[in-house]
Amino acid sequence: MRHLPTRTTRRRAVGALTAGLLGALGLTGTWGTAGPVQTAGAATSAVSASAGSASAVSASASAAPGLDDGLALTPPMGFNNWNSTHCRAEFDEAMVKGIADIFVEKGLKDAGYEYVNLDDCWALPARDANGKLVPDPVRFPGGIKAVADYVHAKGLKLGIYTSAGTKTCNDAGFPGALGHEYSDAQQFADWGVDYLKYDNCNNQGVDAKLRYTTMRDALKAASETTGRPIVYSICEWGENKPWEWAADVGHLWRTTGDISDNWGSMLSIMKQNLPLAPYAGPGRWNDPDMLEVGNGGMTDTEYRTHFSMWSVMAAPLLIGSDLRSVSDETFDIIGNKEVIAVDQDPLGKQGAVVSSEGGRWVVAKEMKDGSRAVALFNETGSPQRVATSAKAVGLPEADAYTLRDLWQHRSYHTAGTISATVPAHGTVLVRVSADGRWAVHPPAVELGVDGSTLTEAGRATALTTSVTDLGRTSAKRVSVSLSGPEGWRVRATSPTTVGSLPAGRALRTGWTVTAPAGTPAGSYDVTLKAAYRSPSGVRAESVLPLTATVAVAPPSGTSDLGRLPWLSASNGWGPVERDTSNGESAAGDGGPLTINGVVYATGLGVHAESAVEYYTGEACETVSAQVGVDDEEGADGSVAFEIWADGTKVASTGVLTNADAAVGLSADVRGAEVVRLVATDGGDGITSDHGDWASAQLAC
Ligand code: GLA
Numbered sequence: 099m100r101h102l103p104t105r106t107t108r109r110r111a112v113g114a115l116t117a118g119l120l121g122a123l124g125l126t127g128t129w130g131t132a133g134p135v136q137t138a139g140a141a142t143s144a145v146s147a148s149a150g151s152a153s154a155v156s157a158s159a160s161a162a163p164g165l166d167d168g169l170a171l172t173p174p175m176g177f178n179n180w181n182s183t184h185c186r187a188e189f190d191e192a193m194v195k196g197i198a199d200i201f202v203e204k205g206l207k208d209a210g211y212e213y214v215n216l217d218d219c220w221a222l223p224a225r226d227a228n229g230k231l232v233p234d235p236v237r238f239p240g241g242i243k244a245v246a247d248y249v250h251a252k253g254l255k256l257g258i259y260t261s262a263g264t265k266t267c268n269d270a271g272f273p274g275a276l277g278h279e280y281s282d283a284q285q286f287a288d289w290g291v292d293y294l295k296y297d298n299c300n301n302q303g304v305d306a307k308l309r310y311t312t313m314r315d316a317l318k319a320a321s322e323t324t325g326r327p328i329v330y331s332i333c334e335w336g337e338n339k340p341w342e343w344a345a346d347v348g349h350l351w352r353t354t355g356d357i358s359d360n361w362g363s364m365l366s367i368m369k370q371n372l373p374l375a376p377y378a379g380p381g382r383w384n385d386p387d388m389l390e391v392g393n394g395g396m397t398d399t400e401y402r403t404h405f406s407m408w409s410v411m412a413a414p415l416l417i418g419s420d421l422r423s424v425s426d427e428t429f430d431i432i433g434n435k436e437v438i439a440v441d442q443d444p445l446g447k448q449g450a451v452v453s454s455e456g457g458r459w460v461v462a463k464e465m466k467d468g469s470r471a472v473a474l475f476n477e478t479g480s481p482q483r484v485a486t487s488a489k490a491v492g493l494p495e496a497d498a499y500t501l502r503d504l505w506q507h508r509s510y511h512t513a514g515t516i517s518a519t520v521p522a523h524g525t526v527l528v529r530v531s532a533d534g535r536w537a538v539h540p541p542a543v544e545l546g547v548d549g550s551t552l553t554e555a556g557r558a559t560a561l562t563t564s565v566t567d568l569g570r571t572s573a574k575r576v577s578v579s580l581s582g583p584e585g586w587r588v589r590a591t592s593p594t595t596v597g598s599l600p601a602g603r604a605l606r607t608g609w610t611v612t613a614p615a616g617t618p619a620g621s622y623d624v625t626l627k628a629a630y631r632s633p634s635g636v637r638a639e640s641v642l643p644l645t646a647t648v649a650v651a652p653p654s655g656t657s658d659l660g661r662l663p664w665l666s667a668s669n670g671w672g673p674v675e676r677d678t679s680n681g682e683s684a685a686g687d688g689g690p691l692t693i694n695g696v697v698y699a700t701g702l703g704v705h706a707e708s709a710v711e712y713y714t715g716e717a718c719e720t721v722s723a724q725v726g727v728d729d730e731e732g733a734d735g736s737v738a739f740e741i742w743a744d745g746t747k748v749a750s751t752g753v754l755t756n757a758d759a760a761v762g763l764s765a766d767v768r769g770a771e772v773v774r775l776v777a778t779d780g781g782d783g784i785t786s787d788h789g790d791w792a793s794a795q796l797a798c
Pocket of ligand 1: 180217218266267268297333335356
């Protein structure tokens with residue numbers, strides 16, 4: 099990922115222009131003895147983020163006081179056009195009004211969505227003769243006030259955008275508010291604006307804390323003249339660790355660079371935001387960027403994970419898709435009130451990582467009523483058992499607990515184990531409470547699968563399923579079924595029913611599954627279902643959606659991995675490229691694979707965090723490649739490369755940078771069904787991490 103030079107400012111010097119602007123506003127004295135270029139983060143809190151430790155679950159919020167103005171006591175919810183339109187022409191008054199209408203008609207307003215926010219490109223490039231901002235008359239013929247009035251009439255609120263720089267981020271160069279803070283804030287307030295997103299482009303190297311604090315004060319002064327409070331969203335991409343200093347500056351602050359509509363981007367942002375849990379609280383939220391749900395670049399399973407994890411992280415929920423054209427499934431996801439209630443819980447705790455191992459994550463959020471929202475998240479490309487316990491997520495000791503599945507909308511009880519087989523890239527989200535009425539709910543059962551759901555057409559694959567009673571009481575009249583697409587042969591090779599399944603015990607069933615010969619390579623839905631009753635006769639059901647993958651057998655001999663079909667590929671910036679470097683976010687925009695001046699004809703161009711999986715069907719011997727950071731960014735890249743054979747890391751490099759020559763990496767992959775090529779960010783975020791798997795080969 100390349101930040102355009104206009105967007106990131108690495109220089110710390112305050113230019114003459116800026117010093118002039120600030121001086122004119124009388125701001126240079128704001129910092130007393132500390133001076134105007136006090137280093138951001140000087141007033142840090144002592145709280146350190148501790149991802150992966152159970153103690154983080156109960157860690158108290160950061161020591162810094164908040165704004166205490168009663169705003170954003172729960173994470174802001176609403177809409178912002180950026181993720182769906184960027185600056186394209188469809189971003190206009192009709193869109194904004196249309197979204198406000200849909201908020202009301204589709205029940206999203208009732209579900210809590212409130213702010214309808216305009217992003218970049220709403221203004222004309224030049225201010226008027228009085229230095230005032232001018233709305234683009236083509237996009238907003240009635241001006242911003244008219245849009246605000248429309249939105250307010252629906253009981254909703256309006257948000258706007260500008261940058262804490264001389265211009266906004268768009269190349270067309272719309273006016274930014276640096277040096278115009280008080281005048282622009284007053285204009286926003288006069289229009290009836292309720293929310294400002296304040297970006298970071300073209301900031302002239304002026305200290306971030308100073309820039310963002312000036313706008314805080316300007317917004318406060320302006321809103322006092324109108325009586326309309328303004329939520330203040332700091333968007334400096336986490337560059338100056340705003341979580342350490344912005345609690346009394348803004349109500350929320352971006353913690354990362356921009357999200358894009360793909361799995362790798364969402365995952366990388368989630369991982370950067372998770373450790374910041376101790377800094378969040380009412381009126382001061384970590385903002386891992388807006389939602390991509392409904393934009394089409396991820397599966398619905400992945401979007402449910404995105405929405406689940408943003409809710410467990412108490413993130414702002416700003417819908418980023420054009421609701422005038424999204425699917426019913428999108429409305430089901432963003433409209434899930436049980437999940438929204440996790441995000442909006444008044445205690446205002448951001449969920450913390452309880453455990454994370456091998457891509458299996460447990461994240462728990464303490465809720466005001468004493469319950470815990472628990473996300474069992476599977477980062478990997480195959481189903482995984484993810485497990486924890488009532489004790490580990492911080493619940494008090496009890497005979498049993500009520501467990502509510504927030505996506506299936508079903509209640510069960512558990513004796514204490516909180517576990518599930520989670521589909522690839524999926525999240526099971528439950529809310530668990532120590533509740534004396536647990537016995538009214540049937541026991542929870544855990545569904546499991548052993549064996550691979552990867553297969554070749556026409557070849558039978560064997561599986562074993564299990565149904566395990568997690569409750570205090572027996573499950574009665576249990577029956578299990580496995581169903582595949584039409585034409586597939588699914589046969590049980592052992593019993594599928596049992597009259598009574600005692601607490602803690604499992605019904606295991608063997609199966610063979612055969613996709614008909616000629617089935618095209620791809621993913622197919624297979625569903626495992628258990629139906630049963632509680633001892634008092636209450637019917638219960640549990641469903642595990644699975645994906646069977648029909649793969650092409652690996653070719654014998656030595657093949658270029660850049661030219662073989664892969665099973666799956668995820669990438670931190672744009673798509674994985676074949677035989678070229680990663681390039682930018684578009685497909686096919688890479689250059690020749692080049693490591694330290696050496697050009698390679700074949701291989702893969704990736705961007706951390708990346709994983710590319712190949713089916714090797716237990717028929718291959720070695721994977722080899724020349725790996726390194728591609729020259730295309732010139733500097734700042736740091737990537738570590740790993741080769742995995744099924745669940746085992748079989749080869750890896752240390753962190754490589756632009757200064758390093760290619761490293762030969764090779765691994766023995768005998769017996770593996772799947773080989774995975776992983777490129778990590780080297781531990782410092784993904785900026786400029788363009789990795790090459792040059793001359794990558796598979797020998798079978
Ligand atoms: C930056 C911000 C984005 C978006 C664009 C608009 O990249 O981080 O969220 O507002 O600017 O140009």
